[in-house]
Amino acid sequence: MKTKPKKFKEIDTQDKVQLVAEWLDEKQATEVTAVDVQGICPIAEVVMVAGAKGVRHAQALADFILEQLAKDNIEYLGLEGYKSGDWILLDLNDIIVHIFQEDNRGFYNVEGLWSEGTRIKLNIQPQA
Template sequence: MSARLRQMIEVMLEDGKAENVAVVDLTGKTTIADHMIIASGRSQRHVASLADHVIERLKKAGVVALGIEGRRQGDWVLLDIGDVIVHLFRPEVREFYNLEKMWAVPLPEQVTH
């Protein structure tokens, strides 16, 4: 189920125009989740909108987020979906916290529009 859930969320983020989506396989590294998805939004409003989009689509699929943090501020939103943790950042905040480095994951190539 966690791989299917991860794929669903990736599609939702793509639909919402999330940028630089990275997936971290946490299997065997921690017990908090099987996958972590990290993505960027262009602004606070875009980050909050991405979070709302994922939450709403998951609800329609019968999946309820266990926890949601930071949605009002829109700098860094964390969605706990059980086996999948989603981090949504503004680019500057993502660069500052650099979760990819902490989990030793290569950064996705920057896409310029």
Template sequence: MNQTDIKLAELVAQAASDKKARDIVIMDLTGISPVTDYFVICSANSTTQVQAIADNIEEQLAEQGIKSFRKEGYREARWVLIDYGNCVAHIFVEDDRQFYKLERLWGDAKQVAYQG
């Protein structure tokens, strides 16, 4: 486990927590996904909160000199994905999180509930 990558995932989780994201989970995909090492998945009560969480993640990481490679879904704000390379943030409205079930889809990954 790369300490830099887990630290990145923890920074994302903390920034989400700062905006009252719910059910924050860090998933270790090392050796499971060829695309990324960590997912940070969280829920929001509304599309407005999804955007606020996404904005805070980007602002907090930018202050650390960390820029995202891409962001998707921001306009609709039901599921925003922010790609940091070795860590990908997924911010959902609750209904969409239950529908897509990423935690089950990537069931082989070690999951840690984030307690901010």
């Protein structure tokens, strides 16, 4: 019996986290963080959070991630909040990416919700 070819490229979660962090950094997202939530989150292995300087910036960050995923043939499952741009959520199957307006980020405190998780060191330069 022939196995069906994979539709999407298989990529290690940690490698995908680093790629997404680099994409966010390239488009000047602020305070990009990643938290390993394996064992405490039933729907993802990693939660990433990034700040945006405005609605159009948040939408541009989401657009760029989706473009890069398509270019690299990496699966994504869904997108929420794009129209308002206050809080955009991208579901990359094993990674959930939250893009917040800078003033909303503290209010929702997603990093605090997952404080039991372990911060992942990202190889990007912190934005000033």
